[in-house]
Amino acid sequence: MVMRKKLDKDETVFIGIDLHKRTWHVIIRAFDIELFSGSIEGVWDIA
Numbered sequence: 001m002v003m004r005k006k007l008d009k010d011e012t013v014f015i016g017i018d019l020h021k022r023t024w025h026v027i028i029r030a031f032d033i034e035l036f037s038g039s040i041e042g043v044w045d046i047a
């Protein structure tokens with residue numbers, strides 16, 4: 001499900017990033033609603 005809403009200037013978006021050794025999790029919330037939640041394989045090696 002894709003949700004789209006244009007934010008007003010006074011509205012707040014919260015972005016949480018949870019870094020672990022093997023996976024990274026990202027959650028985006030606004031209006032007490034979870035807009036996005038996803039995880040990817042954690043890669044700590046910077047080339």
